[in-house]
Amino acid sequence: GENVEQHPSTLSVQEGDSAVIKCTYSDSASNYFPWYKQELGKGPQLIIDIRSNVGEKKDQRIAVTLNKTAKHFSLHITETQPEDSAVYFCAALSNQAGTALIFGKGTTLSVSS
Amino acid sequence: GAVVSQHPSRVICKSGTSVKIECRSLDFQATTMFWYRQFPKQSLMLMATSNEGSKATYEQGVEKDKFLINHASLTLSTLTVTSAHPEDSSFYICSASPTTADRFHYEQYFGPGTRLTVT
Numbered sequence: 001g002e003n004v005e006q007h008p009s010t011l012s013v014q015e016g017d018s019a020v021i022k023c024t025y026s027d028s029a030s031n032y033f034p035w036y037k038q039e040l041g042k043g044p045q046l047i048i049d050i051r052s053n054v055g056e057k058k059d060q061r062i063a064v065t066l067n068k069t070a071k072h073f074s075l076h077i078t079e080t081q082p083e084d085s086a087v088y089f090c091a092a093l094s095n096q097a098g099t100a101l102i103f104g105k106g107t108t109l110s111v112s113s
Numbered sequence: 114g115a116v117v118s119q120h121p122s123r124v125i126c127k128s129g130t131s132v133k134i135e136c137r138s139l140d141f142q143a144t145t146m147f148w149y150r151q152f153p154k155q156s157l158m159l160m161a162t163s164n165e166g167s168k169a170t171y172e173q174g175v176e177k178d179k180f181l182i183n184h185a186s187l188t189l190s191t192l193t194v195t196s197a198h199p200e201d202s203s204f205y206i207c208s209a210s211p212t213t214a215d216r217f218h219y220e221q222y223f224g225p226g227t228r229l230t231v232t
Contacts, residue, residue: 032219043119043206043223044157051219089156093219100147101208101221105156 002027004092006104013080015113023090023104024072032093033073034101035064037086044089048075080111116140117209119224126197127232134192134227136207142187143209147221148180151204163190187212197231204228 003026013019025033031052036044050057050064050073057064061080066073077084087108091101116139126132136146144165149157161182162170169182179201181193190209194201206226210219 034220036223041226041228043117043225046220046222049220093221100159100162103156 002030002092002094002102004090004102004104006090006107008107009105010108010110012110012112015080015082015111017080019075019077019080019084019109019111021075021088021090021107021109022072023074023092024070025092025102026071027092027094028071029094030092030102033064033066034091034093035062035075036089036091038089038106039086077109080109082111082113085109085111115211115220115222117207117222117224119207119227121227122225123228123230125230125232128198129196131193131195132197132229134194134205134207134229136190136192136209136224138188138209138211138222141209141211144187144212146184146190146207146209148182148190148192149206149208151206151226153204157206160192194229197229199231202229202231 006023034049037047038044048059048062048064050066061078063076087106089106090104093101118137120135146163148160150160151157159172160175163182163184165184171177184190204226208221208223210221
């Protein structure tokens with residue numbers, strides 16, 4: 001089955017700096033890779049996703065890159081703000097209807113002002 | 114769009130009682146919903162996959178008789194924790210994926226979670 005590794009587990013940056021979180025996956029059949037942001041006591045919020053037929057996707061300050069050959073994908077947050085502080089999870093999904101996401105262990109991002 | 118609600122958001126119950134948690138997709142239909150459990154500072158652990166109109170598929174190690182799942186409609190799935198014990202205290206989160214008649218959508222949207230405390 002699929003296994004998703006996520007690094008780093010914690011990340012501290014200064015406001016305005018960039019933050020990068022990396023994930024690797026094991027199942028070459030996986031073709032959908034979302035990123036979620038979870039604030040304390042809340043459910044995960046989908047912030048960006050990418051499919052395997054695309055190498056990069058941007059949404060304002062957030063971007064995700066995918067390297068299918070190496071089986072890794074990364075989340076890039078530019079111009080970080082204190083409100084970006086949260087736990088970020090990457091996930092992978094194989095190309096089967098009704099299958100569940102496999103999550104990484106999460107990265108706690110702290111942005112200090 | 115793509116809003117998932119959960120009720121209740123918090124519940125405290127006594128050991129031995131049962132608790133029902135509802136998960137609703139408010140503005141889309143979801144043939145499949147998922148139930149997760151999350152311990153403090155840990156990732157989401159998949160408990161079961163709930164399919165409308167059929168029995169849920171449970172992950173290894175999850176007791177189906179203890180965690181009863183019902184997916185009665187395309188917008189509602191319920192998780193009942195039966196004979197709850199303190200070790201069942203956790204954050205329970207559901208997710209749902211929009212489906213259409215001709216295509217399965219990959220996006221999964223999560224509910225806000227339910228904090229269960231068993232005393």
